[in-house]
Amino acid sequence: MNDITFASMQNDLLLRTARGEKVERPPVWLMRQAGRILPEYHALREKVNGFKALVENAELVCEVTLQPVKALGVDAAILFSDILVIPEAMGLPYQMIESKGPWFEKTIDEKKDIDKLKIAEADDLQFVMEGVKLIKKELNNTIPLIGFAGAPWTIFAYMTEGKGSKTFSKARTFLYREPEAAHNLLNKITDSTINYLQGQIISGVDIIQLFDSWAGILSPQQYKEFSLPYIERICNAIPAVPKIVFPKGAYFALEDFAKINCDVIGLDWNMDILNSKKIIGAEKVLQGNLDPCLLFADVNRIKKETIKMLSDFGGKHIANLGHGVYPDTPLDGVRCFIDAIKGFNY
Amino acid sequence: MNDITFASMQNDLLLRTARGEKVERPPVWLMRQAGRILPEYHALREKVNGFKALVENAELVCEVTLQPVKALGVDAAILFSDILVIPEAMGLPYQMIESKGPWFEKTIDEKKDIDKLKIAEADDLQFVMEGVKLIKKELNNTIPLIGFAGAPWTIFAYMTEGKGSKTFSKARTFLYREPEAAHNLLNKITDSTINYLQGQIISGVDIIQLFDSWAGILSPQQYKEFSLPYIERICNAIPAVPKIVFPKGAYFALEDFAKINCDVIGLDWNMDILNSKKIIGAEKVLQGNLDPCLLFADVNRIKKETIKMLSDFGGKHIANLGHGVYPDTPLDGVRCFIDAIKGFNY
Numbered sequence: 001m002n003d004i005t006f007a008s009m010q011n012d013l014l015l016r017t018a019r020g021e022k023v024e025r026p027p028v029w030l031m032r033q034a035g036r037i038l039p040e041y042h043a044l045r046e047k048v049n050g051f052k053a054l055v056e057n058a059e060l061v062c063e064v065t066l067q068p069v070k071a072l073g074v075d076a077a078i079l080f081s082d083i084l085v086i087p088e089a090m091g092l093p094y095q096m097i098e099s100k101g102p103w104f105e106k107t108i109d110e111k112k113d114i115d116k117l118k119i120a121e122a123d124d125l126q127f128v129m130e131g132v133k134l135i136k137k138e139l140n141n142t143i144p145l146i147g148f149a150g151a152p153w154t155i156f157a158y159m160t161e162g163k164g165s166k167t168f169s170k171a172r173t174f175l176y177r178e179p180e181a182a183h184n185l186l187n188k189i190t191d192s193t194i195n196y197l198q199g200q201i202i203s204g205v206d207i208i209q210l211f212d213s214w215a216g217i218l219s220p221q222q223y224k225e226f227s228l229p230y231i232e233r234i235c236n237a238i239p240a241v242p243k244i245v246f247p248k249g250a251y252f253a254l255e256d257f258a259k260i261n262c263d264v265i266g267l268d269w270n271m272d273i274l275n276s277k278k279i280i281g282a283e284k285v286l287q288g289n290l291d292p293c294l295l296f297a298d299v300n301r302i303k304k305e306t307i308k309m310l311s312d313f314g315g316k317h318i319a320n321l322g323h324g325v326y327p328d329t330p331l332d333g334v335r336c337f338i339d340a341i342k343g344f345n346y
Numbered sequence: 347m348n349d350i351t352f353a354s355m356q357n358d359l360l361l362r363t364a365r366g367e368k369v370e371r372p373p374v375w376l377m378r379q380a381g382r383i384l385p386e387y388h389a390l391r392e393k394v395n396g397f398k399a400l401v402e403n404a405e406l407v408c409e410v411t412l413q414p415v416k417a418l419g420v421d422a423a424i425l426f427s428d429i430l431v432i433p434e435a436m437g438l439p440y441q442m443i444e445s446k447g448p449w450f451e452k453t454i455d456e457k458k459d460i461d462k463l464k465i466a467e468a469d470d471l472q473f474v475m476e477g478v479k480l481i482k483k484e485l486n487n488t489i490p491l492i493g494f495a496g497a498p499w500t501i502f503a504y505m506t507e508g509k510g511s512k513t514f515s516k517a518r519t520f521l522y523r524e525p526e527a528a529h530n531l532l533n534k535i536t537d538s539t540i541n542y543l544q545g546q547i548i549s550g551v552d553i554i555q556l557f558d559s560w561a562g563i564l565s566p567q568q569y570k571e572f573s574l575p576y577i578e579r580i581c582n583a584i585p586a587v588p589k590i591v592f593p594k595g596a597y598f599a600l601e602d603f604a605k606i607n608c609d610v611i612g613l614d615w616n617m618d619i620l621n622s623k624k625i626i627g628a629e630k631v632l633q634g635n636l637d638p639c640l641l642f643a644d645v646n647r648i649k650k651e652t653i654k655m656l657s658d659f660g661g662k663h664i665a666n667l668g669h670g671v672y673p674d675t676p677l678d679g680v681r682c683f684i685d686a687i688k689g690f691n692y
Contacts, residue, residue: 176643219637220618272566297522
């Protein structure tokens with residue numbers, strides 16, 4: 001099924017690159033391209049009652065996903081959604097509090113809280129599945145659609161901490177105090193995530209990304225025990241499409257990621273390109289990693305630094321920022337970044 | 347002067363270790379040991395009008411500094427103060443807002459804001475100098491006193507951002523947009539910091555630590571340009587006492603720190619001990635790096651992990667956490683950590 005899709009896609013640069021093929025130039029998309037950087041997103045947000053009302057409405061999901069495709073000319077669309085739909089589908093609802101972030105009224109504090117959680121099924125997230133189908137129809141095989149989920153450790157961090165945090169000390173303490181219960185919860189999240197991603201793929205996504213946004217707050221030992229094995233299990237369970245992993249801050253685990261069954265490893269802007277290539281080796285495709293702050297600089301500087309980055313990666317590379325684009329980024333800076341990549345030739 | 351002080355100090359384990367001497371066991375202190383982990387600190391806080399009223403009162407500074415010495419039996423006292431006294435002494439006042447953190451009413455936005463700032467002198471911070479003298483008198487040569495300052499980049503980050511931030515995107519954007527002005531400001535902060543630390547040394551501190559708390563949000567290139575050279579300049583300007591640098595998150599710069607004129611490099615809990623030793627080499631003493639969350643675990647686990655850490659460092663090591671101790675850490679966990687170190691023998 002997927003081969004037919006690929007064969008007829010107008011711009012399949014991202015998929016060819018992710019599969020390790022030699023390409024004419026790097027493909028480009030931006031983490032968080034669908035959302036707050038675009039005025040048309042803000043216009044739409046004003047008409048609906050909160051962030052979750054957007055995420056839970058398949059037609060609006062489709063509209064927001066396509067906004068950056070039209071406005072910026074990126075080489076891929078990424079599903080507009082939230083990693084926290086998974087805890088909610090497992091039975092732990094959350095609120096998105098304006099200018100504060102996610103907040104869980106109830107958190108996972110002990111074993112019996114975990115027992116009450118269900119394994120989420122794709123059917124529990126119909127608004128996502130319907131959204132993917134609508135997007136695919138609208139995209140009409142012009143560019144690929146990226147599906148995504150949070151990595152299990154990152155989801156675990158929110159479910160135990162209950163909100164965003166600089167240190168996630170409650171979540172990390174759980175790992176030390178209740179390692180067995182932690183693995184139990186991580187397994188439930190992993191099973192739910194596999195069901196969810198398989199649903200996204202059946203609905204039409206062409207490639208997936210796992211966001212391990214809070215990878216960088218774990219010690220190397222804890223990361224190896226509580227995050228990496230679950231990402232690996234998800235990658236092994238999803239043979240149908242290429243897989244991107246983005247372990248933000250986990251520089252200490254790049255060597256391990258080189259060995260697991262993923263196709264692309266995302267680098268953040270702290271990670272030195274040449275050094276990361278040396279650690280990871282030539283097997284994997286890399287993604288990233290311009291400092292999102294650079295898009296606030298003048299266009300000459302953006303162009304120069306973007307081209308330097310492309311040269312440093314030197315192939316097997318999906319161009320992106322090293323983190324989600326910041327909400328107040330000037331669109332001229334974003335366009336300059338994209339244009340520099342589209343004008344580049346290996 | 348200092349040699350006489352060292353010679354007569356009852357417990358000079360920290361100083362001997364920092365100077366690279368062979369010692370019987372690692373010395374131990376905790377970042378943020380003076381402050382919110384102790385009930386006697388909270389009792390004192392209730393009697394004064396806000397955090398800054400404590401910091402600006404030499405007698406209270408002395409009292410808070412000595413609290414963990416009495417309560418925990420650490421091998422060193424660290425001056426109780428705030429890194430942001432420097433911006434204030436330069437002419438940029440701040441408020442410490444309860445449960446929110448520091449807030450600057452005016453921030454540094456452009457060149458002319460920098461021109462208005464003065465270079466701080468030790469005399470501008472008399473409450474610190476008086477505090478140091480009182481502490482030294484009270485310590486009466488039992489254990490050494492650690493002085494400290496923020497590294498220039500970290501101070502710059504607060505002065506331009508105006509408050510704490512996950513991304514410090516305003517501060518980092520300043521570096522890209524106005525690199526020359528940024529260097530100008532960093533030089534002024536560096537000059538102020540040298541005056542400040544020299545004042546602390548004249549007043550009696552035995553060793554100093556530079557906290558580069560926001561090192562880890564810069565790209566490796568930016569760190570080399572906007573942080574490292576200023577830390578190096580401070581280290582070169584302070585020959586009188588041993589110098590500890592703590593570049594939190596700057597794993598990418600450990601090789602560079604190995605080459606500068608500091609005595610001790612602090613590791614955070616993300617940094618793998620054996621790998622860091624390989625990168626840094628045998629010249630420098632290392633400090634750190636137990637995950638602060640481990641102190642919430644049961645005592646057997648704390649003891650086991652602490653001893654593993656001590657063995658992994660294996661000498662030339664000042665035992666500490668990999669970050670400041672978290673405010674709600676159980677004191678039994680802290681004591682277990684300290685006892686495990688005091689009972690250790692090389």
